[in-house]
Amino acid sequence: MSKFKFFLGLWAGKLSIPLLKITKHNGTDYPGVLATKFCPDFLKYVQKPKKIVVITGTNGKTTVNNMLIDILEANGMKVFANRAGSNIASGISTVFIKGSSIFGKLKKCDIAVLEVDERSAFKIYPYIKPDVMAITSLSRDSILRNAHPQYIADILTKAMPEETTLVLNADDLISNRIAIDNKRVYYGIDKLPTDDKPYDGLLNDMQICPKCNGKLKYEFNRYNHIGKASCSDCDFSSPEAKIAVTGIDYDSKSFTVREDGKIYTYPLIADSFFNVYNLITLITVLRQLGFEHETIVESMNKTHIPDSRHAIDKVNDITLVTQMAKGKNATAASRIYDYITGIEGPKEILNMTYCAEDADHWSENICWIYDTDFELLNNKDVRKIILAGPRNADFKLRLLMAGIPEEKIVTEDDQMKAVSLLSFKKNDTICLLYAVDSVDMATKVRGEILRQASQAKTDTDASGEKLKSDNAMEISNAVMNTHEEKEAK
Amino acid sequence: MKIEVLFPEICNLYGDLGNIRYIEQSLKDVEIINTSIKAKPAFVDERVDLIYMGTTTEKGLILAIDALKPYKEKIVELIDKGQFFLITGNALDIFGKYIESDWAEKIEGLGILDTTAKYKMLKRHNSFFVGNYVNHKNDKKAPCKVVGFKSIFGHTYPGESGKACEGMFVKEKGIGRNTEETSEGFRINNFMATYLIGPILPLNPILTEELLAEMGHECEAAFKDTAMKAYKERLDEMLSDRLHAVY
Numbered sequence: 001m002s003k004f005k006f007f008l009g010l011w012a013g014k015l016s017i018p019l020l021k022i023t024k025h026n027g028t029d030y031p032g033v034l035a036t037k038f039c040p041d042f043l044k045y046v047q048k049p050k051k052i053v054v055i056t057g058t059n060g061k062t063t064v065n066n067m068l069i070d071i072l073e074a075n076g077m078k079v080f081a082n083r084a085g086s087n088i089a090s091g092i093s094t095v096f097i098k099g100s101s102i103f104g105k106l107k108k109c110d111i112a113v114l115e116v117d118e119r120s121a122f123k124i125y126p127y128i129k130p131d132v133m134a135i136t137s138l139s140r141d142s143i144l145r146n147a148h149p150q151y152i153a154d155i156l157t158k159a160m161p162e163e164t165t166l167v168l169n170a171d172d173l174i175s176n177r178i179a180i181d182n183k184r185v186y187y188g189i190d191k192l193p194t195d196d197k198p199y200d201g202l203l204n205d206m207q208i209c210p211k212c213n214g215k216l217k218y219e220f221n222r223y224n225h226i227g228k229a230s231c232s233d234c235d236f237s238s239p240e241a242k243i244a245v246t247g248i249d250y251d252s253k254s255f256t257v258r259e260d261g262k263i264y265t266y267p268l269i270a271d272s273f274f275n276v277y278n279l280i281t282l283i284t285v286l287r288q289l290g291f292e293h294e295t296i297v298e299s300m301n302k303t304h305i306p307d308s309r310h311a312i313d314k315v316n317d318i319t320l321v322t323q324m325a326k327g328k329n330a331t332a333a334s335r336i337y338d339y340i341t342g343i344e345g346p347k348e349i350l351n352m353t354y355c356a357e358d359a360d361h362w363s364e365n366i367c368w369i370y371d372t373d374f375e376l377l378n379n380k381d382v383r384k385i386i387l388a389g390p391r392n393a394d395f396k397l398r399l400l401m402a403g404i405p406e407e408k409i410v411t412e413d414d415q416m417k418a419v420s421l422l423s424f425k426k427n428d429t430i431c432l433l434y435a436v437d438s439v440d441m442a443t444k445v446r447g448e449i450l451r452q453a454s455q456a457k458t459d460t461d462a463s464g465e466k467l468k469s470d471n472a473m474e475i476s477n478a479v480m481n482t483h484e485e486k487e488a489k
Numbered sequence: 490m491k492i493e494v495l496f497p498e499i500c501n502l503y504g505d506l507g508n509i510r511y512i513e514q515s516l517k518d519v520e521i522i523n524t525s526i527k528a529k530p531a532f533v534d535e536r537v538d539l540i541y542m543g544t545t546t547e548k549g550l551i552l553a554i555d556a557l558k559p560y561k562e563k564i565v566e567l568i569d570k571g572q573f574f575l576i577t578g579n580a581l582d583i584f585g586k587y588i589e590s591d592w593a594e595k596i597e598g599l600g601i602l603d604t605t606a607k608y609k610m611l612k613r614h615n616s617f618f619v620g621n622y623v624n625h626k627n628d629k630k631a632p633c634k635v636v637g638f639k640s641i642f643g644h645t646y647p648g649e650s651g652k653a654c655e656g657m658f659v660k661e662k663g664i665g666r667n668t669e670e671t672s673e674g675f676r677i678n679n680f681m682a683t684y685l686i687g688p689i690l691p692l693n694p695i696l697t698e699e700l701l702a703e704m705g706h707e708c709e710a711a712f713k714d715t716a717m718k719a720y721k722e723r724l725d726e727m728l729s730d731r732l733h734a735v736y
Contacts, residue, residue, distance in 0.1 A: 122611070143640045143686075144615045144736060148502050150546045151610075154592070202506075207498035213526055213552060215498075233527075330504075362736055363617045363726045365638045367687030370504025393719035397691060400712045401510060 006045035009035035010104055013097035029086045032093030043089065043127035046096040047104060049080050049112035052128060053285060054164075056118045056156070057136030057175065058149070059332050060278045061087070063305055064136060065115035067282050071299040072111060075291075080109040087115045089123035111289075118152050119145060121159035133160075134167035134285045136278065138175040139224055139331035140203060143367055149174045149205055167284050169277065170241035171226050173206040173216075187284040188241030189276060190258070191228065192248065195220035199227075201373040203330060211236040222273075223338070224331055243284045245276060257283060257293075264293040270305045274335055278305070313446075315453040319429045322446050327355045327435030330371035337376040340431045347429040348384040348422055349377070352415055352445065354391040356437040366394045374402040383428075387411045388418035388445075389438075415441055419448045424456045490706055493522045493531045495542040496553055503640065505543025505577050507688035512539075514711035515697060526556050532572070533563055538704055540567075544578025544686050547590065547608075547642075553583050554598055561599050568601070568680045573704050576682035577689060579641055581674060582606040584682060590642070602675050602682070603651035604666070608642035615640050615736035618685060619727050620658030620673050622696055626703040632659070633695045636723045637685035639664060645684070651675075657683045662727060663734040679703070694720055 013031035020030060035042045055065040069081045082095040092114060099107050116124055118138070135156070138149040146152055153174050160166075160179035168176040170188035199221045206225035209216055214233025221227035230237035246263065248255040253268045255276060270279065279300075286296050309324035321340060326332040333353060340347065358364035377385060377399065385408055387395045392411040399409055412418040422430055430449060434442035494500075494509055513519045522531045532540055545553060557564065568574070581602075582588050588596040590608040598606075616639045621632035635658055644667035647654065656665065656672025665673045666684070674683035681700075683689070690697040694710035694717055701708055710716055726732065 143503050144613065147613065147640070147642075148546050150548065154547075204498075208526060215525065215527075361732070363723060363732060365615070365617070365640065365687075367504040367638060367640075370507035370688040370691070391719075393715055393722060397712055397715045397719055400715060401507070401514060401691065 002039070002041070003045060005039040006042060007104065009038035009042045010097060010100065011102065012038055013094070014102060017098065029088070029091040029094040031097045032086075032090035032095075035093050035097055036090060041127065042093050043096065043124065045104070046093075046100060046127075047106040048128065049106065049109050051110070052112045052114065052130045052132075053289070054114050054116050054128075054130040054133040055136070055281075055285075056116045056121075056133065058118065058139045058141050058146075058152070058329075059326075059335075060136035060274070060281070061115050063275065063278045064134065064281050064285070065113060067278075067303055067305065068285060069113050070303045071282075071286065071296070072113065072289075074299050074302060075295065077110040078108060080106070080112040082114050087117040088120045092116065092120075092124055092128065118156060121155050125159045125161055129161040130164045132167060132285060132288050133164050134281050135169065135175045135178065136281055137169050137172040137226065140205065140329065140368075140371060141331070142328045144328070144365060153178050165288065167281065167288060168239075169226075169281070170239045170244070171222070171228060171277075173210070173225060173229060173238060176239060177210060185243070185284060185288060186239045186241045187243045187280045188228075189245040189280060190241070191220045195222060195227075199223045201334060201375070203334070203371055203373075209234060209236050223335065243280065243287060245280050248273075248276060255279070259287070259293075264297070266297055267301050269300060269303065272339055274339075275305055311446075313450055315450055316456055317426045318424060318453045318456070320432060320446065320449055320453065321429060322432045322434075322442065324436060324439075324442075325353045325433045327353050327437070328365075328368050330368045330373075333368075334373040334376070336433065337373060340429075340433075341376050341379050341382065343429050343431075344381075345427060345429060346381050346383050346425070347431055348386070349382060349431045349433065350386045350388060350418060350422065350445070350449070351395060352389050352432070352434045352438050352442065354389045354395075354438075355435060356389075356441065359390045364391060366391060369394065369398045372398075374398055374404070378403045383408065384421075384423065385409050386418050386421050388415040389413070415445050416448055419445060419452055422449065422452070424453055490516055490518065490539070490701075490704070491520045491522065491537045492539045492541055493524055493537040495524050495530065495540060496526045496545070496549070496556065497523045497543075498525055499549040499552060500543045500545040500580055502544040502546070502686075503578060504687040508543070508575070508577065508690040509541060511688065511691040511697060511711060512701070515708050516701065516706055526552050530557070530560060532567060533560055537572075538706075539573045539575060541575050542577075542580040542583070544580060547593065547610075550579060550583055550588060551596060553580070554596065557583065557599060561601070564599070565601060568677055571679050574680040574682070575700070576680075578684065578686040579606075581682040581684055582645065584675075585645060586648070602647070602654070602677075603649070604645045604647040604675070606643060606645045610642055613640065613642055614644070614664070616663050616734045617727050617732075617736075618658075618663035618673065618734065619661045619724065620663070621661060622658055622699065624699050624703065625676075625679070630699070633693075633699055634661070634724055635685075635689075635693050635696050636720065636727055637683075637689050637692060638687060639684050640686055641684060644668065657681045658685075691716060692720065692723070 013035035166184040170186035209231035212234040216229040219228040311322045313320040325336040584601045585598040585604040587605045592610040624630040657674030697710040
């Protein structure tokens with residue numbers, strides 16, 4: 001009977017795919033939703049690949065997942081994967097529906113690489129048992145859905161198949177204690193010269209020893225609870241990383257990795273520190289899959305960090321950084337603020353990180369902004385912060401509480417009109433920050449910023465001061481198209 | 490003003506400590522005592538104006554209960570004498586009789602409040618809340634409207650004496666102590682506990698002023714114009730018929 005239900009689900013899901021294409025809804029996980037309506041334990045009956053790798057964690061899982069797929073494919077492997085980020089149970093079901101024949105036979109593959117939402121563990125791991133699971137890290141995420149990182153760690157521990165080998169971040173004392181009886185390999189980033197300044201932000205979810213509740217002392221504390229710690233009252237300490245980054249050279253775009261006393265040099269294919277964690281996660285997973293360092297280096301030289309959430313435009317000596325800052329996620333937002341304040345030179349920020357979906361249907365729970373390190377923006381190079389969208393007053397209050405002078409803060413409900421409040425000064429960086437569900441609006445706003453920045457050239461004055469002009473000038477279609485294509489990918 | 494913040498290293502979820510930052514920015518002279526989980530609370534030996542504790546993890550609840558158990562009698566004595574407490578989010582459950590969870594054994598609380606929390610760990614409750622706060626110092630003042638959010642794994646279910654206990658707020662829209670009751674949270678003398686999470690004070694500048702006035706500190710809430718704008722927008726939004734309180 002259950003097998004019958006499975007086939008009903010499979011066929012219903014398969015039938016829905018062309019219908020969704022016709023109605024231009026082909027990006028959804030509706031086939032999986034439909035299949036599980038017919039067969040709630042649909043994933044139990046799908047044919048499984050012979051080797052399964054899962055990437056999960058609060059941040060970075062899409063990046064690691066997609067790079068891993070690229071490298072495996074580049075090395076001639078047939079990979080069954082959910083590259084599009086359909087990472088909840090219905091999304092994973094959709095991937096299996098698309099990858100299976102009408103008789104339920106899985107298409108030929110050497111390995112499955114699946115990005116899995118960490119909150120969905122109970123719905124997936126009873127059926128899909130990974131051989132290797134990499135956890136990037138666990139940090140605060142949506143209050144409404146994910147509560148707190150220890151809750152997610154508990155879910156993963158309860159749902160973890162005992163045969164799974166875990167690839168864990170030694171520098172994250174929340175995720176590296178998941179499923180303590182499972183076989184595990186730790187990766188990390190050793191103490192670097194840049195780790196001298198301790199994190200003084202708002203969030204650290206590992207301040208006490210998990211063994212005796214004594215105060216944890218950090219040898220270094222990069223941000224939040226990421227770092228290396230030991231207990232002041234007992235023998236507890238962070239685990240030693242087997243594979244670790246030992247140095248990063250941004251000039252030569254390389255970083256060094258130690259394993260078993262040997263040092264290997266890798267290409268640094270990213271400019272942000274948090275992506276180095278993604279790269280060392282990737283390397284450690286590949287090592288678990290039997291890849292030699294030399295092969296990984298060669299493969300990484302041919303790949304790039306896929307980042308549809310980040311774009312840089314340069315128009316008339318004005319740089320526009322467009323960056324998605326996951327709304328409702330204090331940790332991710334804080335990392336983004338850290339990144340943009342690290343960009344050299346004067347900058348103006350156009351902030352649209354409210355939750356657009358809630359603005360339509362609910363009253364957004366903005367508690368997360370009180371966990372976010374807006375204090376980072378209290379920086380002389382941040383000349384103006386324009387708050388655009390429905391939660392302006394909330395963000396303004398939070399910025400004032402962060403010590404940011406009121407004269408630097410401007411609010412405008414209309415996001416398109418907010419563009420006109422930018423100064424468009426030569427050599428400035430404009431940072432456009434938007435939330436996950438504001439992509440459409442962000443695209444329009446970015447277009448308007450580029451249009452006005454492009455106009456500004458017609459009005460350049462001798463002093464190089466204000467460049468903005470009222471004269472319309474066609475924006476470079478080439479620039480826009482490049483980035484729209486990148487986002488579409 | 491002297492504020493003791495209990496266990497800020499673990500009772501700090503959902504922006505709850507923003508309440509303390511807002512008091513610090515509203516009043517000129519504030520002394521904060523951060524008491525860690527292994528330390529003896531300051532209130533045992535010295536007078537503090539306000540004892541604050543915010544939302545924590547489920548393990549944090551157990552740690553906080555264990556840490557406060559030796560001082561239960563002192564806490565009861567302080568409540569009787571009119572000590573101000575502000576307890577937010579699930580920290581309320583520390584003061585109840587029990588916490589029942591579908592993930593854990595029944596946990597015995599301090600038993601100061603006649604109420605039992607019931608958690609379903611895979612069924613999170615999210616809602617917004619509008620209620621009224623009655624000023625206890627000046628009963629001629631009209632109740633002030635309060636806005637806030639709940640994001641919790643369940644509700645609390647009082648026994649007979651718990652039901653009779655005054656709430657910290659009276660519900661106008663949203664969920665009270667549970668889906669049946671209009672009282673939200675508990676108030677015994679100046680002991681105030683609410684299930685509302687996060688930055689309740691910055692979200693409610695009028696409430697901030699009233700609470701501080703009750704404690705003997707008349708002041709204007711920090712950044713009041715901006716805070717009032719956000720508060721009024723939220724109040725109008727939450728009271729509109731178009732929106733349901735439960736997410």
